[in-house]
Amino acid sequence: MDSFAEQELLAQAQRGDRQAYGALVGRYQQSLFAVCYRLLGQRQDAEDAAQEAFVRGFRSLAGFDRQRPLGPWLRQIATNVCYDLLRQRPSTTVPLLDEHDGFDGRSGGWRETEQAQIVRERQQQLWQAIRALPPHYRVVIEMRHFQELSYGAIAAQLNLPLNTVKSHLLRARKLLLERLGPESE
Amino acid sequence: MNDPQLTLKDELLLQAYLDGELSPAEGHQFAARLTAEPALRAAYDQWLSLLAEFDGLPEPQLTRDLSAGVVRRLSPQMPTPVWRPLLLAQATATILLALLAWPLLAVLTPTLPNWTPPDWAALMQGWQTAAGLWQLTLSRWAAAWQSAFEAQPLSLSLLLPLAALAAVIWFIQVGYLWRATPARR
Numbered sequence: 001m002d003s004f005a006e007q008e009l010l011a012q013a014q015r016g017d018r019q020a021y022g023a024l025v026g027r028y029q030q031s032l033f034a035v036c037y038r039l040l041g042q043r044q045d046a047e048d049a050a051q052e053a054f055v056r057g058f059r060s061l062a063g064f065d066r067q068r069p070l071g072p073w074l075r076q077i078a079t080n081v082c083y084d085l086l087r088q089r090p091s092t093t094v095p096l097l098d099e100h101d102g103f104d105g106r107s108g109g110w111r112e113t114e115q116a117q118i119v120r121e122r123q124q125q126l127w128q129a130i131r132a133l134p135p136h137y138r139v140v141i142e143m144r145h146f147q148e149l150s151y152g153a154i155a156a157q158l159n160l161p162l163n164t165v166k167s168h169l170l171r172a173r174k175l176l177l178e179r180l181g182p183e184s185e
Numbered sequence: 186m187n188d189p190q191l192t193l194k195d196e197l198l199l200q201a202y203l204d205g206e207l208s209p210a211e212g213h214q215f216a217a218r219l220t221a222e223p224a225l226r227a228a229y230d231q232w233l234s235l236l237a238e239f240d241g242l243p244e245p246q247l248t249r250d251l252s253a254g255v256v257r258r259l260s261p262q263m264p265t266p267v268w269r270p271l272l273l274a275q276a277t278a279t280i281l282l283a284l285l286a287w288p289l290l291a292v293l294t295p296t297l298p299n300w301t302p303p304d305w306a307a308l309m310q311g312w313q314t315a316a317g318l319w320q321l322t323l324s325r326w327a328a329a330w331q332s333a334f335e336a337q338p339l340s341l342s343l344l345l346p347l348a349a350l351a352a353v354i355w356f357i358q359v360g361y362l363w364r365a366t367p368a369r370r
Contacts, residue, residue, distance in 0.1 A: 018256050018259045018260065019256065021255070021256070021259065022252040022253070022255060022256040023252070025251060025252040025255045025256070026250065026252045029247055029250070029251045029252065030244075030246070030247050033245065033247040033251070034244045034245050034247075037245040038245065043248075046245075047247070047249070047251060050247075050251055051251055051254055051255055051258065054251070054255045055255060055258050055259065058255075058259055119241065122238065123238070123241060123242055123243070126238050126239070126242060127242065144204065145236075145239040146239075150206065151201075151204070151206050166197055166200065166201070167197075169200060169204075170196055170197060170200050173200070173232070173235065176235065177231070177232075177235055180235070180238075
């Protein structure tokens with residue numbers, strides 16, 4: 001889908017065309033699901049949260065400035081939906097990795113070199129360490145490392161002071177470093 | 186993991202440097218410190234190694250299409266199935282009520298435009314006939330219906346109250362449907 005086609009779909013969706021919006025959902029569902037899965041850690045929860053984000057997006061679409069890129073805006077909504085869910089959860093649980101985390105398909109089985117296996121295991125450790133973070137640390141890691149937002153953008157989106165964002169990010173990274181330990185060469 | 190050789194201020198500066206959040210002047214200044222201060226350099230290398238690991242993480246993969254579910258959620262909500270039989274029963278009752286009330290209305294309603302007071306004897310008879318309809322056979326009711334029709338042929342004066350009753354019921358039903366349909370945005 002090129003930019004022109006997306007702009008046309010967006011214009012139709014802003015006029016209330018649900019089918020046009022459905023086409024946009026098809027384009028952005030993978031990235032929104034990835035955001036939700038990284039934050040919530042469970043496939044079903046992530047799919048539900050991504051759907052909810054798309055529904056909220058449609059309801060706010062009339063005021064959306066078409067000069068802005070749609071993807072980051074939708075991911076911002078998804079992040080907020082997931083962060084609200086995380087804060088409502090009674091305790092932080094660390095779900096197990098599932099076969100669609102991306103690791104399973106990357107395994108080369110008997111052909112996988114020892115080095116590739118080490119890298120894969122290290123990635124799994126990092127995944128689990130991120131999932132074990134408290135919600136307010138996990139969300140800044142998501143926004144900084146996966147959505148590549150600036151400190152200012154994170155502060156604005158989470159409605160936090162800039163220094164709090166810096167502090168959260170530092171503490172989150174320290175927790176990850178503690179849980180991961182130094183990378184073996 | 187707190188590096189005892191670094192102050193909190195230096196740790197935050199180091200994070201900001203790694204994230205590209207320092208101004209060019211601040212960045213140059215900090216880069217100079219990195220070459221001059223081995224402890225700072227060691228911490229930098231350690232953090233750089235951690236942050237590089239994020240780049241290699243695979244993205245969680247969505248395994249089903251969400252767009253159909255989103256579009257369905259955006260569609261106007263129909264009454265839940267439990268209400269549909271009730272609405273049908275209400276409509277049926279309205280028709281039955283109108284038919285059963287025919288003898289009563291036939292004598293109660295004046296013929297327009299010449300208003301004449303109701304014939305109370307005929308009214309009582311109509312009531313008795315109507316009350317009997319609930320207890321007697323269908324043939325008795327049909328006979329009463331026929332005699333009432335002969336006494337007062339179908340006229341505008343009869344249709345008006347029936348139309349008013351139907352309008353009231355229609356507005357009630359539309360009001361229910363309106364409330365049952367969520368706001369679109």
